[in-house]
Amino acid sequence: xxxxxxxxxxxxxxxxxxxxxxxxxxxxxxxxxxxxxxxxxxxxxxxxxxxxxxxxxxxxxxxxxxxxxxxxxxxxxxxxxxxxxxxxxxxxxxxxxxxxxxxxxxxxxxxxxxxxxxxxxxxxxxxxxxxxxxxxxxxxxxxxxxxxxxxxxxxxxxxxxxxxxxxxxxxxxxxxxxxxxxxxxxxxxxxxxxxxxxxxxxxxxxxxxxxxxxxxxxxxxxxxxxxxxxxxxxxxxxxxxxxxxxxxxxxxxxxxxxxxxxxxxxxxxxxxxxxxxxxxxxxxxxxxxxxxxxxxxxxxxxxxxxxxxxxxxxxxxxxxxxxxxxxx
Amino acid sequence: xxxxxxxxxxxxxxxxxxxxxxxxxxxxxxxxxxxxxxxxxxxxxxxxxxxxxxxxxxxxxxxxxxxxxxxxxxxxxxxxxxxxxxxxxxxxxxxxxxxxxxxxxxxxxxxxxxxxxxxxxxxxxxxxxxxxxxxxxxxxxxxxxxxxxxxxxxxxxxxxxxxxxxxxxxxxxxxxxxxxxxxxxxxxxxxxxxxxxxxxxxxxxxxxxxxxxxxxxxxxxxxxxxxxxxxxxxxxxxxxxxxxxxxxxxxxxxxxxxxxxxxxxxxxxxxxxxxxxxxxxxxxxxxxxxxxxxxxxxxxxxxxxxxxxxxxxxxxxxxxxxxxxxxxxxxxxxxxxxxxxxxxxxxxxxxxxxxxxxxxxxxxxxxxxxxxxxxxxxxxxxxxxxxxxxxxxxxxxxxxxxxxxxxxxxxxxxxxxxxxxxxxxxxxxxxxxxxxxxxxxxxxxxxxxxxxxxxxxxxx
Numbered sequence: 095x096x097x098x099x100x101x102x103x104x105x106x107x108x109x110x111x112x113x114x115x116x117x118x119x120x121x122x123x124x125x126x127x128x129x130x131x132x133x134x135x136x137x138x139x140x141x142x143x144x145x146x147x148x149x150x151x152x153x154x155x156x157x158x159x160x161x162x163x164x165x166x167x168x169x170x171x172x173x174x175x176x177x178x179x180x181x182x183x184x185x186x187x188x189x190x191x192x193x194x195x196x197x198x199x200x201x202x203x204x205x206x207x208x209x210x211x212x213x214x215x216x217x218x219x220x221x222x223x224x225x226x227x228x229x230x231x232x233x234x235x236x237x238x239x240x241x242x243x244x245x246x247x248x249x250x251x252x253x254x255x256x257x258x259x260x261x262x263x264x265x266x267x268x269x270x271x272x273x274x275x276x277x278x279x280x281x282x283x284x285x286x287x288x289x290x291x292x293x294x295x296x297x298x299x300x301x302x303x304x305x306x307x308x309x310x311x312x313x314x315x316x317x318x319x320x321x322x323x324x325x326x327x328x329x330x331x332x333x334x335x336x337x338x339x340x341x342x343x344x345x346x347x348x349x350x351x352x353x354x355x356x357x358x359x360x361x362x363x364x365x366x367x368x369x370x371x372x373x374x375x376x377x378x379x380x381x382x383x384x385x386x387x388x389x390x391x392x393x394x395x396x397x398x399x400x401x402x403x404x405x406x407x408x409x410x411x412x413x414x415x416x417x418x419x420x421x422x
Numbered sequence: 423x424x425x426x427x428x429x430x431x432x433x434x435x436x437x438x439x440x441x442x443x444x445x446x447x448x449x450x451x452x453x454x455x456x457x458x459x460x461x462x463x464x465x466x467x468x469x470x471x472x473x474x475x476x477x478x479x480x481x482x483x484x485x486x487x488x489x490x491x492x493x494x495x496x497x498x499x500x501x502x503x504x505x506x507x508x509x510x511x512x513x514x515x516x517x518x519x520x521x522x523x524x525x526x527x528x529x530x531x532x533x534x535x536x537x538x539x540x541x542x543x544x545x546x547x548x549x550x551x552x553x554x555x556x557x558x559x560x561x562x563x564x565x566x567x568x569x570x571x572x573x574x575x576x577x578x579x580x581x582x583x584x585x586x587x588x589x590x591x592x593x594x595x596x597x598x599x600x601x602x603x604x605x606x607x608x609x610x611x612x613x614x615x616x617x618x619x620x621x622x623x624x625x626x627x628x629x630x631x632x633x634x635x636x637x638x639x640x641x642x643x644x645x646x647x648x649x650x651x652x653x654x655x656x657x658x659x660x661x662x663x664x665x666x667x668x669x670x671x672x673x674x675x676x677x678x679x680x681x682x683x684x685x686x687x688x689x690x691x692x693x694x695x696x697x698x699x700x701x702x703x704x705x706x707x708x709x710x711x712x713x714x715x716x717x718x719x720x721x722x723x724x725x726x727x728x729x730x731x732x733x734x735x736x737x738x739x740x741x742x743x744x745x746x747x748x749x750x751x752x753x754x755x756x757x758x759x760x761x762x763x764x765x766x767x768x769x770x771x772x773x774x775x776x777x778x779x780x781x782x783x784x785x786x787x788x789x790x791x792x793x794x795x796x797x798x799x800x801x802x803x804x805x806x807x808x809x810x811x812x813x814x815x816x817x818x819x820x821x822x823x824x825x826x827x828x829x830x831x832x833x834x835x836x837x838x839x840x841x842x843x844x845x846x847x848x849x850x851x852x853x854x855x856x857x858x859x860x861x862x863x864x865x866x867x868x869x870x871x872x873x874x875x876x877x878x879x880x881x882x
Binding site: 217218269272273297298349350351377378379380381382399421422 | 436441442443544545546547548549565566569571572573
């Protein structure tokens, strides 16, 4: 099994799906000739031609609209939003059209579109290149949302998203692109949408999260185990809509002490829903108040490096929160 | 040297968004070299950018901590630069350890004495205590503020602390119902999801909403039920579907321009009246005005070949053959059979073709071949009484021309009023290919051709 970067796994998933099914095509800003601003689609236009790897105008609502129309027509588009920050002009298309067409047409029509969008900060991107828009789409019935943390999951979830009969938002973390390297099989496999994954078994505290902050949680857990004998149980949600309720409850029960981490801001985030599920389903097995460690409720990621560092989650911040919960 | 000099770390900067590391290409400064602020000290290579890293300060290059070709994580020290020591920096670094020591001391003292949380029992602790009949006062608390944690209770049970279990069987049964309803909802989730999937599969092939797309709709063999007294439904036939699709495509893709000219056809009327009966007798077909118009149009296209073209985004394709699509209407549709190589035919030949195609349309005997290859469309709208139309271009052609009703009108000629037979010709044009001047000339040529028919004109 070759070691590859998170970004390579995403590229490989698209390549394999395009080879498997000629209805799969990619569209977005700079995805063709340039191969994507992050090189996510590099080489795809050379292999599949410009009709299947299309450079679009700088108009996200058009990218989403074209993709949704093509999907309703039977194609399998993968629409790339260059940064999830730029996705907002497309929200109307995604929420009002893609998410609702199956319901609205009484099951006659469907929209098997995948919208890929890089999320997250810590890359010196400032306001317009660092946002986490999960909470905007989260809670919209009809949409599936995945946000892989590992390279293995990134490939498997993207392949599952392409094959899914309904719209899937694929939130890839741009900081993970080069940071996460691991063994990724070169053969065809999928990671099922809607299934969370236990990254680490433990008995003292439970950490639940998705995307980049899990990287910090895993590092912190290793250190806490070695330094203080604290054993952390870590659950990767992988899919944030629909949430894997059973896995969340099972992980919460395991230790009775739950810390939820995500980079999207705290208020109204995915963590709030996870906390609500836990308090609904297993209040009597909780040993501590449910904790959330999230991005602060401030309007935007600062561009100033010290301020960005203040804003972002880190191994140290996660470790501190995990320690406090373990001590409680 | 280190005693009076200070070494400052230079770290790998974040060169571009998403980059976590970069490779040192070449060191531009060696240890001992003088370095000025903003002066490049090394070249770095990444898969996004190749760049030079500038020095952050003035000084002398101390040691290089990274080798050429080595991949370095962002934030890692790559070299140290010697600078003159600044007094403020030295004192600041000296004060820090004291403050830290004070903080950690405070924490340890608090941990040993505080027992404020000793009697705060979490739901998990109470649940476990109730299930196992444990008196929590006898369980040691290791949590913050002396709190009894869930783990403390579990450890207590494991160490045989649950001695009170036998004493309180009633509390055990009382506690059980608490946890049962909690588990029920999850069990019900699975069967619900499966039945929803099955019912979806059963509904799959039925489609009863949405507008026509490319699939061929059903041919209506029976009258469609539905509607109420105020309306009734007509199923869309395949031909209707094709017309709708083509019209929509033409209108949405082609920017239509439109113009009209008036033609004096008095001479043509006289000519036709003179020869039509004999022609009918001789040839067996009607000699229509349309045949004369087609001849006039085809000759004009010969002079302005751009009228006979197709828009192909990065080029314009001009067709050498002039194949006239003739719009022929029926009660419920319109078809455009093609007169191939119309420029090779005389008026008599065109008249025969018109009659042939029209009768084929009415008899429903058109072959696919009769419909293909059109390059310019003519519609005889005058045949149903119209005097002015704004036709939709027969996609992907460049223009369409209509021949309106011949009407007798008072016309001023040489300052005298005369009664003349007049007809309007309307042209819709693809404004991507054609503009006003070229179309105006074309129409003027058609007009000239129409008006130059005389009693001497030969139809053969």
